[in-house]
Amino acid sequence: xxxxxxxxxxxxxxxxxxxxxxxxxxxxxxxxxxxxxxxxxxxxxxxxxxxxxxxxxxxxxxxxxxxxxxxxxxxxxxxxxxxxxxxxxxxxxxxxxxxxxxxxxxxxxxxxxxxxxxxxxxxxxxxxxxxxxxxxxxxxxxxxxxxxxxxxxxxxxxxxxxxxxxxxxxxxxxxxxxxxxxxxxxxxxxxxxxxxxxxxxxxxxxxxxxxxxxxxxxxxxxxxxxxxxxxxxxxxxxxxxxxxxxxxxxxxxxxxxxxxxxxxxxxxxxxxxxxxxxxxxxxxxxxxxxxxxxxxxxxxxxxxxxxxxxxxxxxxxxxxxxxxxxxxxxxxxxxxxxxxxxxxxxxxxxxxxxxxxxxxxxxxxxxxxxxxxxxxxxxxxxxxxxxxxxxxxxxxxxxxxxxxxxxxxxxxxxxxxxxxxxxxxxxxxxxxxxxxxxxxx
Amino acid sequence: xxxxxxxxxxxxxxxxxxxxxxxxxxxxxxxxxxxxxxxxxxxxxxxxxxxxxxxxxxxxxxxxxxxxxxxxxxxxxxxxxxxxxxxxxxxxxxxxxxxxxxxxxxxxxxxxxxxxxxxxxxxxxxxxxxxxxxxxxxxxxxxxxxxxxxxxxxxxxxxxxxxxxxxxxxxxxxxxxxxxxxxxxxxxxxxxxxxxxxxxxxxxxxxxxxxxxxxxxxxxxxxxxxxxxxxxxxxxxxxxxxxxxxxxxxxxxxxxxxxxxxxxxxxxxxxxxxxxxxxxxxxxxxxxxxxxxxxxxxxxxxxxxxxxxxxxxxxxxxxxxxxxxxxxxxxxxxxxxxxxxxxxxxxxxxxxxxxxxxxxxxxxxxxxxxxxxxxxxxxxxxxxxxxxxxxxxxxxxxxxxxxxxxxxxxxxxxxxxxxxxxxxxxxxxxxxxxxxxxxxx
Numbered sequence: 001x002x003x004x005x006x007x008x009x010x011x012x013x014x015x016x017x018x019x020x021x022x023x024x025x026x027x028x029x030x031x032x033x034x035x036x037x038x039x040x041x042x043x044x045x046x047x048x049x050x051x052x053x054x055x056x057x058x059x060x061x062x063x064x065x066x067x068x069x070x071x072x073x074x075x076x077x078x079x080x081x082x083x084x085x086x087x088x089x090x091x092x093x094x095x096x097x098x099x100x101x102x103x104x105x106x107x108x109x110x111x112x113x114x115x116x117x118x119x120x121x122x123x124x125x126x127x128x129x130x131x132x133x134x135x136x137x138x139x140x141x142x143x144x145x146x147x148x149x150x151x152x153x154x155x156x157x158x159x160x161x162x163x164x165x166x167x168x169x170x171x172x173x174x175x176x177x178x179x180x181x182x183x184x185x186x187x188x189x190x191x192x193x194x195x196x197x198x199x200x201x202x203x204x205x206x207x208x209x210x211x212x213x214x215x216x217x218x219x220x221x222x223x224x225x226x227x228x229x230x231x232x233x234x235x236x237x238x239x240x241x242x243x244x245x246x247x248x249x250x251x252x253x254x255x256x257x258x259x260x261x262x263x264x265x266x267x268x269x270x271x272x273x274x275x276x277x278x279x280x281x282x283x284x285x286x287x288x289x290x291x292x293x294x295x296x297x298x299x300x301x302x303x304x305x306x307x308x309x310x311x312x313x314x315x316x317x318x319x320x321x322x323x324x325x326x327x328x329x330x331x332x333x334x335x336x337x338x339x340x341x342x343x344x345x346x347x348x349x350x351x352x353x354x355x356x357x358x359x360x361x362x363x364x365x366x367x368x369x370x371x372x373x374x375x376x377x378x379x380x381x382x383x384x385x386x387x388x389x390x391x392x393x394x395x396x397x398x399x400x401x402x403x404x405x406x407x408x409x410x411x412x413x414x415x416x417x418x419x420x421x422x423x424x425x426x427x428x429x430x431x432x433x434x435x436x437x438x439x440x441x
Numbered sequence: 442x443x444x445x446x447x448x449x450x451x452x453x454x455x456x457x458x459x460x461x462x463x464x465x466x467x468x469x470x471x472x473x474x475x476x477x478x479x480x481x482x483x484x485x486x487x488x489x490x491x492x493x494x495x496x497x498x499x500x501x502x503x504x505x506x507x508x509x510x511x512x513x514x515x516x517x518x519x520x521x522x523x524x525x526x527x528x529x530x531x532x533x534x535x536x537x538x539x540x541x542x543x544x545x546x547x548x549x550x551x552x553x554x555x556x557x558x559x560x561x562x563x564x565x566x567x568x569x570x571x572x573x574x575x576x577x578x579x580x581x582x583x584x585x586x587x588x589x590x591x592x593x594x595x596x597x598x599x600x601x602x603x604x605x606x607x608x609x610x611x612x613x614x615x616x617x618x619x620x621x622x623x624x625x626x627x628x629x630x631x632x633x634x635x636x637x638x639x640x641x642x643x644x645x646x647x648x649x650x651x652x653x654x655x656x657x658x659x660x661x662x663x664x665x666x667x668x669x670x671x672x673x674x675x676x677x678x679x680x681x682x683x684x685x686x687x688x689x690x691x692x693x694x695x696x697x698x699x700x701x702x703x704x705x706x707x708x709x710x711x712x713x714x715x716x717x718x719x720x721x722x723x724x725x726x727x728x729x730x731x732x733x734x735x736x737x738x739x740x741x742x743x744x745x746x747x748x749x750x751x752x753x754x755x756x757x758x759x760x761x762x763x764x765x766x767x768x769x770x771x772x773x774x775x776x777x778x779x780x781x782x783x784x785x786x787x788x789x790x791x792x793x794x795x796x797x798x799x800x801x802x803x804x805x806x807x808x809x810x811x812x813x814x815x816x817x818x819x820x821x822x823x824x825x826x827x828x829x830x831x832x833x834x835x836x837x838x839x840x841x842x843x844x845x846x847x848x849x850x851x852x853x854x855x856x857x858x859x860x861x862x863x864x865x866x867x868x869x870x871x872x873x874x875x876x877x878x879x880x881x882x
Contacts, residue, residue, distance in 0.1 A: 036573075071845065074838035075540075077830050092841050094602050099516075099542060104827075115834070120606070161535050165561070169609025178875045214606050368809035375813070379820070393556070397515035401534050404512060408532045 006125045006282040008253065009043040013176035013240050014395045015136070015272035018081070020052045024222060025267055030055050032262070033269050034062040041066045042276065043125070045085040046134040046176035046240075049270075051114070069123075073134075075099075082134045082177075084121050092122040099394040100151040102138055104387070108422065109140045111148075118159050118177075120166060121176050128248060128281060131170035133163060133345045135177040137187070141266015143230075150320020152180065153313050154398045156187030160194040161401075171248040172281055173197065175241040178272065183236055190313055197241040200252040200277040209257030212236060214274045219260035222271035240277040246284060253278045261289070300416040303409050310406050317399045326397060328388035335381030342374035447723040448567045449694065450484040454617035454681050456577070456713035458663070459522070460483050461493045465663060466708055471496050473703070474710050475503040478526065481716065482507045485567070486526035487575040487617035490711075492555070497524050514575075517542075517556015523575045523618075525562050533563040537603045538613075540835040541592040543579055545568040546829070552589075559600050559618075561607060569639060569689060569722060572611035574604060576618040578628070584671075591761020593621065594754050595839045597628030601635040602842075612689040613722055614638065616682040619713065624677055631754055634747045638682040641718040650698030653677060656714040660701035663712035681718040687725060694719045741857035744850050751847050758840045769829035776822030783815035 016033060017023045037045055037059075041072050045067060050056050051355050056072045063070070067085035073095050074080065080097075084090070102111040118135035137155045148151075156179075167173045175197060181188040183199070191197065201213040210217050217234030219223050228234060244250035257273045287295065349367060457474060458464045478486055478500075486508060491497050497513045498716050504511070508526035515521065521538075525531070537559050543552040559576035578596045579589050587593075597620075608614045616638060622629040624640070632638065642654040651658050658675030659666050669675060685691035698714045728736065790808060 039808075072841070074834040074841065075832065077827055089849070089852070090845060092606075093845055094606050095540075095838060095842075096537065115831070165535050166513060166606040168607075168611075191449075205658075345543075364806050365809065368806065368813065370815070372809065372813040375817075386518055390556070393515040393517065393520075397536060400513070400515065401536075404531060404534055408530070411530070 006280065007128065008278060008280040008412065009125060009130075009174075010040075011046065011174055011176060011277045011279060012037070012040070012042040012241050012274065013043045013046040013048075013134075013238060013276075014274040015048040015178040015238060016050050016055075017272065018050050018055055018376045019053060019271045020055070023271075026055075029267070029269055030058065032265060034059055036269065036274075038063055038066045039085070040276075041164070043087045043141065044123075044174065044176075047083040047085070048134065048136040049081045050083045051078055051081050059083070059085070071119070071121055073117060073119035075080065075117045077113040079114035080117040080119070081114055081136060082117065082119045084119065084132065084134055086121065086132075088123045088125055090121045090123055094111045094166065096120075098137075098155045098158055099397070100154045100391060102148055102151060109139065109141060114211065116155065118162055120162070122170075125172075128171040129169065130172045130174060131167045133161075133173070133175040133177075135159060135175070135179070137178070137180045137370055139180050149325075150317055150323070150395065153187050153190070153316045153397065154320075156181070156191050157313065157398055157402065160191045163191075163195050163197070167195075171245050172250050172279075173243045173245075175277065176275070178238045180237050186309070186316060187311055189309050192241070193302065193309055197243050198250075198252075200240045200242060200255045200275075200279070201236070203242075204252040204255040204277070206254035207256065209255070209275075210234065210259050210273060212335055213255075213257065215257060215275065216271070217260055217273060219270055219304070220268055220273070221260070222268065235423070238272055238275055240275050242277075242279055244281065244284065248281050249284050251280045251282075253280050270291055296416065300413065303413050303416070307406055307409050310402050310409070314399055314402050314406070317395055321392065321395045321399065324388050324391045328385060328392065331384040331388060332383045335378055335385065338374050338377030338381065342371065342378070345370050345374065443623070447571065447721065448721060449721040450566060450571075450615075450752050452485045452487070452615055452617060452681050452720060453478070453481070453482075453483040453715065453717045454487040454489075454490040454575075454679060455711055456619040456679060457491050457496075458711045458713065459491050459493060459496055463498070464712075467496075470708070470710055471499065473706060475500055476618065477710065477715075479504055479507045481717075482528070484528045485573055485615065485617075487573070488524040488526070488620045489575065489577040490522045491524045492519055500524070500526070512560070512562055514558060514560035516558045518554040519878045520555035521558040522555055522577060523558065525560065525573065527562065527573075528563055529564045529566055530685070531562045531564055535561045535607065537561075537599065539578075539596045539599055541595045541832060543589055543592060550580065550582060559603055559621070559689040561603070563611075566613075566722070569612040570610065571613045571615060572604075572608045574616040574618075576616070576620070578619070578621045580621050587766070594628050594631070595761070595836065597622070597632050598754060598839055599844065601632045604632075604636050604638070604686055612686050613691050613720075614686075615720065617680065617716070619679050621678050627750070627753055627757060631750050632808055632809060633682070634685065634743065634750050638684050639691075639693075641681045641683060641696045641716075641720070642677070645693040645696040645718070647695035648697065650696070650716075651675065651700055651714060654696075654698065656698060656716065657712070658701055658714060661709055661712055661714070662701070663709065669857070671860065679713055679716055681716050683718075683720055685722065685725065689722050690725050692721045692723075694721050697853075707730045718771045737857065741854065744854050744857070748847055748850050748854070751843050751850070755840055755843045755847070758836055758843065762833065762836045762840065765829050765832045769826060769833065772822045772825040772829060776819055776826065779815050779818030779822065783812065783819070786811050786815065 020024060053072060056327060060070050061408060063085055067087055069086045069088065069090045071090055073082040075095060075097050079249050098116050101116045103110060104112045116136055116138060118133055121132045123130050123132060140146055140148065163173065163175065170320045179188060201207065209232050211233060213236045214234035215236050215238035216223060218228055218232060245386050255277045257275050260268055262268050345367065449839060459467060459471065461467055494513060501511050504526055508528055510527040510529065510531045512525050512531055512534050514523040516536060516538050539557050542557045543550060545553045557577055557579060559574055562573045564571050564573060579593045581587055581589065604614065604616065629650055642648065650673060655675045656665060656676035656677055656679035659673060683691050696718045698716050699709060701709055703709050786808065
């Protein structure tokens with residue numbers, strides 16, 4: 001649909017840290033968040049870690065006037081924790097559950113049970129169609145030895161795939177959430193380079209908030225400084241990203257974050273800082289003639305950069321593959337040992353002379369305890385084998401898709417004219433689209 | 442991208458029944474399939490149930506000349522079994538795993554382990570962008586009492602969401618696969634009504650194949666007639682669907698299926714029949730003036746039909762919800778009983794007078810066996826509880842999305858003029874698009 005208006009939207013994003021009975025001051029904080037939202041009346045509110053549907057329903061009740069349209073995305077065992085509140089009608093929703101999301105036996109980390117995903121809502125702003133995405137990626141518990149890195153890279157890969165493929169019909173794209181990635185982390189670069197999404201913190205000239213746009217800061221009383229090491233002051237892991245389309249240009253007029261404490265309140269809204277961005281949309285201005293050559297060089301540079309990022313991502317996924325293979329091997333070996341032990345025990349019990357002349361017969365108590373232990377080992381290793389096989393399939397699948405994408409991009413690169421000083425403006429081979437590395441841009 | 446050419450593609454789809462060591466004559470059938478494909482040189486080949494990657498790699502080797510581009514989609518424990526071979530370069534791929542797919546403890550049905558999904562490949566045919574989808578839905582093991590129906594309806598719902606949202610940028614859409622649904626089944630109606638996909642069997646004037654386009658027939662030697670009851674001759678559950686776009690019209694020139702036996706071969710390619718469709722694409726012809734009123738009435742009828750189908754689907758999902766809730770309740774109750782039994786046993790062992798004057802002390806063997814049994818019950822019911830909770834979340838999520846979609850469609854319906862004989866051609870309210878019930882069409 002063609003757009004003729006200029007419009008602006010205020011977007012809010014917050015990781016609510018809403019684990020009932022575990023997160024500190026949870027009900028009070030939700031009340032504060034509800035008050036803020038009904039007062040501020042943002043156009044689009046993107047929340048993460050709303051783990052309890054009851055809390056969502058309370059917010060829904062409170063925001064019935066300011067935000068009549070909302071959706072709660074359900075996934076995993078307790079999640080996905082993603083919610084969207086909106087002044088504009090939500091016409092359609094879609095949820096993509098990431099194929100990898102940590103390990104169920106790491107219950108204290110809880111990510112697996114949350115069923116991390118990306119939720120999409122299609123809304124109309126005036127005559128424009130906006131695709132709005134809210135997501136939350138796997139947490140990073142230890143930056144030095146981050147065993148979840150391959151999972152997070154695959155999540156970033158799937159996130160960019162989902163956004164890229166579902167947003168072709170949209171006039172504008174808005175993405176908000178807790179990516180659990182620093183600005184220059186691999187997954188973040190992959191996401192931005194592939195989709196062409198722009199970071200509202202980097203794009204705005206009008207920023208008011210924490211130093212360097214940080215969203216997890218040492219000054220927040222819910223944050224222990226130990227978690228942040230080696231980053232003394234804090235890190236930036238929550239984002240509001242956006243892009244326009246061939247029909248609509250999008251700009252970030254201003255951006256702000258909360259700064260730890262909140263005036264007149266004893267504690268902040270969450271352990272994360274809240275983000276607010278004011279985005280302006282206007283009809284696309286066609287580029288001036290003579291811009292083509294420059295744009296082509298830029299695009300060629302972008303494709304080359306994307307190939308490098310993808311190569312790096314493939315390496316990280318391969319590390320994950322190696323790790324998952326080793327874990328599956330260990331599970332298999334342990335399972336086989338459990339089976340062997342069970343057979344040996346049964347053999348000793350059935351054929352007494354195998355007990356090698358021990359004076360005592362095989363004691364019954366030990367027999368049953370040992371048998372139960374063997375069965376427990378067999379069951380556990382069987383379940384682990386299944387789980388690791390599924391992890392391997394997902395990692396291999398992502399690696400295959402990345403390899404195919406690299407091939408396609410390299411073919412595109414071959415279609416660009418060489419950046420030699422004497423090269424004239426050559427036409428690319430037929431069927432090639434030199435400036436179309438991102439089909440949506 | 443605008444298209445100026447007329448082009449045609451031949452599309453092939455087959456459920457290969459490729460379970461190594463279990464499916465009859467598996468290697469021979471793969472050899473036959475390879476021979477057929479390299480001889481026939483279809484543009485696009487969509488295969489399902491290629492469960493072993495080795496078989497895919499063998500086919501890849503054999504088809505290196507006729508189909509230089511291919512992709513194997515990985516998912517679940519052994520699957521997803523989906524593969525695509527193509528004459529044209531595959532530029533991009535994406536996989537969506539269905540959130541519901543049967544039960545892991547129904548191992549003899551195997552669907553859960555297959556990780557059913559829909560795979561997408563973006564290819565260029567001349568100057569046209571084609572989004573090609575291959576999928577395989579959960580099998581129907583008993584039509585009279587189909588306990589998997591809610592899962593299959595949710596799969597159909599997710600399939601239409603995936604196709605609708607990812608195909609906005611495509612000139613043409615081609616979908617092939619084993620839907621495990623009869624032509625008038627709820628999921629099939631939902632898929633076709635929502636996406637606007639057309640069934641090549643119904644669209645072609647030139648059909649050569651089994652009666653009524655059946656793809657699982659009694660004449661196939663791999664099919665036991667018992668499976669087909671109450672359908673004597675067979676059923677139609679495999680499809681090639683297609684649609685054009687605002688830029689491209691698409692037609693089915695001819696369609697054919699295999700007919701059970703294959704000349705000069707001792708057995709057929711698979712237990713399913715293979716489908717071939719010849720699809721022609723040409724630039725979109727704009728509708729003549731005065732067509733608007735008729736089209737609006739048609740669209741209003743279509744939206745009303747869609748609301749009815751969605752209401753039916755919601756009912757089915759609610760049946761699934763009720764069932765999953767009951768199962769989770771049973772698992773919880775059994776778990777609590779296991780725990781109570783364990784406590785009772787420990788109490789009896791610790792406090793002998795609780796044995797109520799029995800002459801024998803608590804026998805050690807029984808004690809350990811009973812304790813092991815209690816632990817097994819606790820572990821199993823805990824795992825089942827987790828699984829059913831995830832099932833509930835997915836069913837609730839789908840139901841929420843359907844409810845939201847019904848609301849949006851009903852709002853659209855209110856925008857249509859009433860089909861009264863005296864009604865003049867009224868303009869719909871501002872901001873409404875009467876003919877855009879499917880945003881991609």
